[in-house]
Amino acid sequence: MLLTQNILTALRSLMANKLRSALTILGIVIGVAAVVALMAIGNGATSDITSQIQSAGTNLLSVQSGRMQRPQAGGAPPSFSPLTLKDYEALQAGLSNVAGIAPVYSSSATVVFQNDSYSVSVTGTSEDYLKVYSYEMEKGRFFTASDRQSVKQVAVLGATTAGELFPNTEAIGQSIKINDVRFTVIGVLKAKGSSGFSDPDDIVLIPLETGYLKLFGANAIRNGQKTLNTIAISAASADAVDSVKTQINFILRRQHKLAAEAENDFRVQSQSDMLETLSTVTTTLTTFLGAIAAISLLVGGIGIMNITLVSVSERTREIGLRKAVGARKDHILIQFLIETMTLSLLGGVLGILLGVGIAQTVSALGLINSLVTASSILLAFTFSLAIGLFFGIYPAWRAANLHPMEALRSE
Amino acid sequence: MALIELRGLTKIFQMGENQVHALAGVSLDIEKGEMLAIMGPSGSGKSTLMSIIGCLDVPTAGSYLLDGQAVEKLKDSQLAQVRNRKIGFVFQQFNLLSRTSALENVLLPLGYAGLGARASREKALKALEMVGLSERVKHHPAELSGGQQQRVAIARALVNEPAILIADEPTGALDSKTGEEVMGLFQRLHRDFGQTVIIVTHDPFVARHTHRIVRLADGRIVADTPNPNPIPAGTPRPELEM
Numbered sequence: 344m345l346l347t348q349n350i351l352t353a354l355r356s357l358m359a360n361k362l363r364s365a366l367t368i369l370g371i372v373i374g375v376a377a378v379v380a381l382m383a384i385g386n387g388a389t390s391d392i393t394s395q396i397q398s399a400g401t402n403l404l405s406v407q408s409g410r411m412q413r414p415q416a417g418g419a420p421p422s423f424s425p426l427t428l429k430d431y432e433a434l435q436a437g438l439s440n441v442a443g444i445a446p447v448y449s450s451s452a453t454v455v456f457q458n459d460s461y462s463v464s465v466t467g468t469s470e471d472y473l474k475v476y477s478y479e480m481e482k483g484r485f486f487t488a489s490d491r492q493s494v495k496q497v498a499v500l501g502a503t504t505a506g507e508l509f510p511n512t513e514a515i516g517q518s519i520k521i522n523d524v525r526f527t528v529i530g531v532l533k534a535k536g537s538s539g540f541s542d543p544d545d546i547v548l549i550p551l552e553t554g555y556l557k558l559f560g561a562n563a564i565r566n567g568q569k570t571l572n573t574i575a576i577s578a579a580s581a582d583a584v585d586s587v588k589t590q591i592n593f594i595l596r597r598q599h600k601l602a603a604e605a606e607n608d609f610r611v612q613s614q615s616d617m618l619e620t621l622s623t624v625t626t627t628l629t630t631f632l633g634a635i636a637a638i639s640l641l642v643g644g645i646g647i648m649n650i651t652l653v654s655v656s657e658r659t660r661e662i663g664l665r666k667a668v669g670a671r672k673d674h675i676l677i678q679f680l681i682e683t684m685t686l687s688l689l690g691g692v693l694g695i696l697l698g699v700g701i702a703q704t705v706s707a708l709g710l711i712n713s714l715v716t717a718s719s720i721l722l723a724f725t726f727s728l729a730i731g732l733f734f735g736i737y738p739a740w741r742a743a744n745l746h747p748m749e750a751l752r753s754e
Numbered sequence: 755m756a757l758i759e760l761r762g763l764t765k766i767f768q769m770g771e772n773q774v775h776a777l778a779g780v781s782l783d784i785e786k787g788e789m790l791a792i793m794g795p796s797g798s799g800k801s802t803l804m805s806i807i808g809c810l811d812v813p814t815a816g817s818y819l820l821d822g823q824a825v826e827k828l829k830d831s832q833l834a835q836v837r838n839r840k841i842g843f844v845f846q847q848f849n850l851l852s853r854t855s856a857l858e859n860v861l862l863p864l865g866y867a868g869l870g871a872r873a874s875r876e877k878a879l880k881a882l883e884m885v886g887l888s889e890r891v892k893h894h895p896a897e898l899s900g901g902q903q904q905r906v907a908i909a910r911a912l913v914n915e916p917a918i919l920i921a922d923e924p925t926g927a928l929d930s931k932t933g934e935e936v937m938g939l940f941q942r943l944h945r946d947f948g949q950t951v952i953i954v955t956h957d958p959f960v961a962r963h964t965h966r967i968v969r970l971a972d973g974r975i976v977a978d979t980p981n982p983n984p985i986p987a988g989t990p991r992p993e994l995e996m
Contacts, residue, residue, distance in 0.1 A: 348865050355853045664849040667810060668863040668910065669838020671831045748805045751845070 346681075353682040356654065367650045368690035370643025371730065375694025375723045376701060377636035382719040383702035385629030387712035392625065395543065396617050398535055402442070402578040403475065404588060405617075406430075406595070409609045424608045428551075428569040430598055437594045438576070440583040443471035446551055447573040450559055454547060455520040456508045463504055465521055465547045467554025475577040481505075483515040483530030491550040496557065498526040502534035503544040521547065524557045584613050633719075637726065643690065644730035651683050651738035662742050663750025672743040679739035680732065687731025691724050698723070755822060756783040757917060757950060758807065763816035764973075765802050776802040777813070778973035786917070789944040789951040789984075791961035794970035801922070803970065804954045808843060808920045809836045821917055838866050842911025846923040848903045850895040856882065856906045857891040863914050881909040885939060901932035908939060912949075919943070919951045925960055930991050937963045938987025959991055 357364040408425045431446040438444065445468050452465040472478070473485050486497050498519065505514045505528075517528045526549065535543045549558070555569050563570055578587040591611050599608055612620075655662070662675055699720075702713035765777040776799045784790065794800040805811040806818065809825055812833070818825045825836065837843075850859050860881055864874040882891055885905040895903050904924060911919055921940065925933030941963065943949040953964055961967050962985045969977040 352854075359853055660849060661851060664845075664851075665862070665866075666834065667808070667837060667843045667849075669834055669866040669914075671834040671866070673831075674834075674866060746811075748810045751810070751849070 349678050349681045350685065352678060353685045356658075356682060357685065363650060364686065367646050368643075368686050368693065370646040371640065371687050371690025371727055372643075372694040372697060374636060374640030374643045375691050375727050376697035377639050378633055378723045378726065379695055379698025379715065379719055380701040380705070380713070381632035381636050382629055382722075383698070383713040383715040384705065384711055385625065385632050386714040386716055386719070387702075387706070389622065389625035389629070390714055391712050392621055393618060395541070396614060396621065398477065398543070402581055402584055403614050404576045404578060404584065404591065405612050406434075406574040406576065406591060407572070407610045407612070409607055424599060425565055425568070425570040426572070426574060426609060427565075428555075428571060430595060430609075431571060431574050433594055433598045434574060434576070434591065438587060438590050440579045440587055440590075442577040442579050443474040444577075445469050445472040445475040445575045446571045447472070447575055448551060448554060448559060448563055448569075448571050450554075450562070452522045452547075452558070454504070454508060456517060459508060461504070461507050463545060463547055465549060465554070465558065467549050467551040467559065469551055471577075472548060472575075475575045478535070479533040481531045481533040483528070485530055486548075486550050491552045494553050494556055495550060496524065496526045496553055497529045497550065499530040499532060499548040500528060501532050501542075501544040501546040501548075503542050504547055505531045521549070522558060588613060633722075640726060640730055644687070644734040647683050647686055647731060648734035648738060650686075651679060651735060652741070654682070655679065655738050655742040658742075659745060659750045659753040662745050663747050663753070666745070666747035667751060675745075676739045676743040679742050680735045683735030683739070684728060684731035687727045687734075691727030694727065695720055695723055755819075757786040757788075757821060758782070758784040759817075759819040760807075761817045763803075763806060763813045763818065765799075765806065765811070766814045775973050777806070779816070780970075780973070780975055782968065782975065782978075784918075784950070784952070786950055787944070787948040788966060789940070789949075789953075789964045790966035790968060791953045791955055791964040792968050792970060793955060793958065793961045795956055798970040799973040800954050800956075800970045802973075804920060804922055804952070807918070807952065808841050809833045834866075838863055839914060840917040842908075842914065842916035842919045844904070844907050844911050844919065844921040844924050846926040848895070848900075848907045848927070850903055850906055850910075852895050855892050855894055856887060856898065856909075859895070859906055860910045860913050862910060867914060877913055878909075881913040882906070884912060884943075885909045899932070900928050901935055904928060904932075904936050905939065908936070912943070917950060919949055920954070921951065922954045923956070924953065925955075925957070933960075934988050941984070941987055959985070963987065 406426060428446065431444065435444055447466055447468050449464050449466045451462065454461045454463055469491065470485060470487055473480070481502060483499070485499055486495065490497055498521065500508070500514060508514070508519065509517065514528050514531050519526055519528060532544065555563055576587060576591065578584045588611050592607065595609050596607065601608065665675060699715050702715050705711055706713045760780055760782040763777050763780040764775065767774045767776055780803060792800050792803060802811070806813050809820070812826050816826070820836065820840065823836070825833070828836065851862070857878055860878040861874055864877060869877070879888070879891065882888055885908050887902060887905050887909065890898060890902060895906070898906065919940070924936055924940070928936060937960065940951050940953065944951050951964070953960065955961055962981060964981060965984055966978070966980050968975060
C-alpha cells in the first residue's frame with residue numbers, strides 16, 4: 344500500500360509541475376533515443392557490410408599487396424612491393440583446388456554516352472570475375488579469354504551503371520567512351536542489390552589487357568611491372584579454403600623471393616578473416632556511438648538530480664510533516680527515489696520510442712540501414728533506470744536526513 | 755506511573771560559538787487523560803519542550819519516560835515509530851498535503867503504520883466523522899476553510915489513536931470564532947474520549963480552555979497551576995487581556 348501511495352505521490356508531484364517535469368525528462372529522452380538510434384545505425388551498418396561480404400561470393404580469398412618493406416641494410420629507401428600480373432600468372436599456373444582466379448585492377452573513370460557523363464569505378468579483370476564474385480549476366484555476354492588476348496575494347500556494365508547510362512535505350516551494342524577511349528557494351532550484370540555503403544552494381548568491367556594498354560596508363564605500371572589491386576580467388580569448396588590459402592602464401596613468397604624469416608609483403612584474407620576484422624571494427628564503432636550517447640544520458644541524469652534537489656528543498660515542510668506522523672528515513676528515501684525513477688523510466692520509455700522512430704525514419708528515407716536490437720533497448724532501459732537510481736540517491740538521502748523539527752519550521 | 759515523566763531535561767543548541775540552553779532542567783509529570791497548556795513567551799523553550807515530548811527531537815540530558823518507555827535512548831527509526839503510534843500532532847499552519855484529498859491526508863500516518871487499505875479507509879473515515887467532516891472527505895485543502903483544514907489535521911492526528919495529542923498554537927492561524935470551534939473540539943475529545951491533550955501556546959486566553967497551565971520562561975518551569983474552571987468553548991475573547 345505504501346508503494347502504490349509512493350508512486351501516486353510521485354506522479355502527483357510530477358504532474359503538479361508539468362513543464363518542469365517535461366524539461367527534466369527531456370534530457371533522458373534525448374539520451375536514451377540517441378543510444379537506441381545510434382546503436383541501431385551501428386548494428387545496421389554491421390549487418391550491411393556483413394551481407395555485402397557474404398554476397399561477394401562464397402569461398403572467396405582475396406590477395407592484396409601488404410606493407411612497405413623495411414629499409415634495406417644498405418640504406419636504400421623502403422620499397423613498396425605491389426601485386427603484379429606476374430603474381431597472378433604464377434598463381435594461375437600453380438594453384439589447385441580453385442574454382443576461379445580473377446586479377447583486379449580498378450581505377451575511377453568518367454564514362455560518356457552521347458551527352459551524358461557518369462563517374463564510376465572501372466575494373467580490368469579476367470573472365471573468372473563473374474564466378475569469383477558470384478555475379479550473373481542479365482543480358483548479353485561476359486568477355487572471354489580471347490577478348491582479352493586480342494585486346495578487344497568491350498565493356499560489361501553493372502545494373503546500376505547500365506540504368507544510369509541507358510535509362511531508356513538498349514545498352515547492348517552501344518558505343519561508350521571511358522576516359523575518351525571508345526568501348527562497346529557487350530553485357531549487363533544482374534543486380535546484386537545495394538547494401539548501404541557501396542553499390543556492388545555500380546561498376547564497369549573491361550578485359551584486363553585492354554585496360555593496361557588503352558586506359559589505365561602509367562599509374563598501373565611500377566618498375567616495368569603491370570600491377571594489380573587485388574587477386575580474388577574462389578576456392579573449389581569451403582573445405583579447400585585453408586589449403587588454398589597455404590598454397591597462395593607458398594607461391595607468392597617464392598614469387599617475391601622472400602627470405603625464410605621475412606614477413607609476407609602481401610595479405611591473404613578469406614571471407615571469415617574479413618568478417619572477423621569487420622566485426623572488430625563495427626563493434627568498436629557501435630560501442631563508440633553508444634558511449635557518446637551515454638554521455639548525454641549522464642547529462643540528463645544530472646538534470647534529474649538538480650530538479651530533485653530543488654524539489655526536496657521546496658518540500659522541506661512536507662518532509663517534516665511526514666516525519667512527524669511517523670515516516671522513517673527509509674520511507675522518505677524510497678519516496679524520492681521512486682520520484683526520480685519515475686522520471687527516468689518515463690524518459691526511458693519515451694526515449695526508446697523516439698529512438699526506434701528515428702532509426703526507422705532513417706531507414707525509410709534510405710539514408711542508412713538501421714537495425715534496432717532487443718539488447719540495445721534493454722541496455723537503454725536499464726541504463727535509464729540506473730541513472731534515475733544513481734542520481735536520485737543523493738537528493739533522497741538529503742531529504743531522508745532532514746531533522747524533523749527543523750524541516751517543520753522551514754518556510 | 756504517569757503517562758509522561760520528564761526528569762531534569764536539558765537541551766543545548768550550538769549557535770555558532772554560543773551555546774543556547776533552550777531547556778535548563780525541566781521535570782514534569784503528565785497523567786493519562788489530562789488536558790493542559792504549556793505556556794510561555796517566544797524563546798521560553800516551549801517549542802523545544804514540545805518537540806521533545808513529541809519525539810521530534812531528543813534531549814541533551816535528562817530522562818523522558820513515555821508510557822514507561824525511555825524515549826531518550828531510542829534510535830531514529832524507533833522514534834519515528836513512537837511518533838506514528840503514540841503521538842498526534844496539530845500545527846498552527848495545518849501542514850496538510852495540498853495535492854491530496856482530506857481523506858488521503860488522514861490516511862498518511864496509517865500508510866507509515868503499514869495498515870491494510872480497507873482497514874485504513876475505515877479508520878480514516880471514522881476520524882473525519884469525529885471532527886465533523888464526513889461530507890468533505892474528497893475535498894482538497896484549497897477547497898476547505900481554515901477551520902475545516904485544521905479539523906482535517908486533527909483527524910489526521912487522531913487516526914492512529916495516539917496516547918497524546920500535541921497541538922502547537924492550533925488557533926494561531928484562525929479567526930477567533932473558528933479558533934473557539936477548534937478549542938471546543940479539543941475539549942470534547944478530552945471529555946468524551948479521555949484523550950490526553952497538550953496545547954502549546956503563548957496566548958493566555960487559549961491556555962485557560964485547559965485544566966492545567968504550565969508556564970515556561972528561560973527554559974525552566976516557573977509555574978504549574980491547576981485551572982479548575984476552564985473557559986467553555988465559544989466564549990468571546992475578553993476585550994482586555996489580563
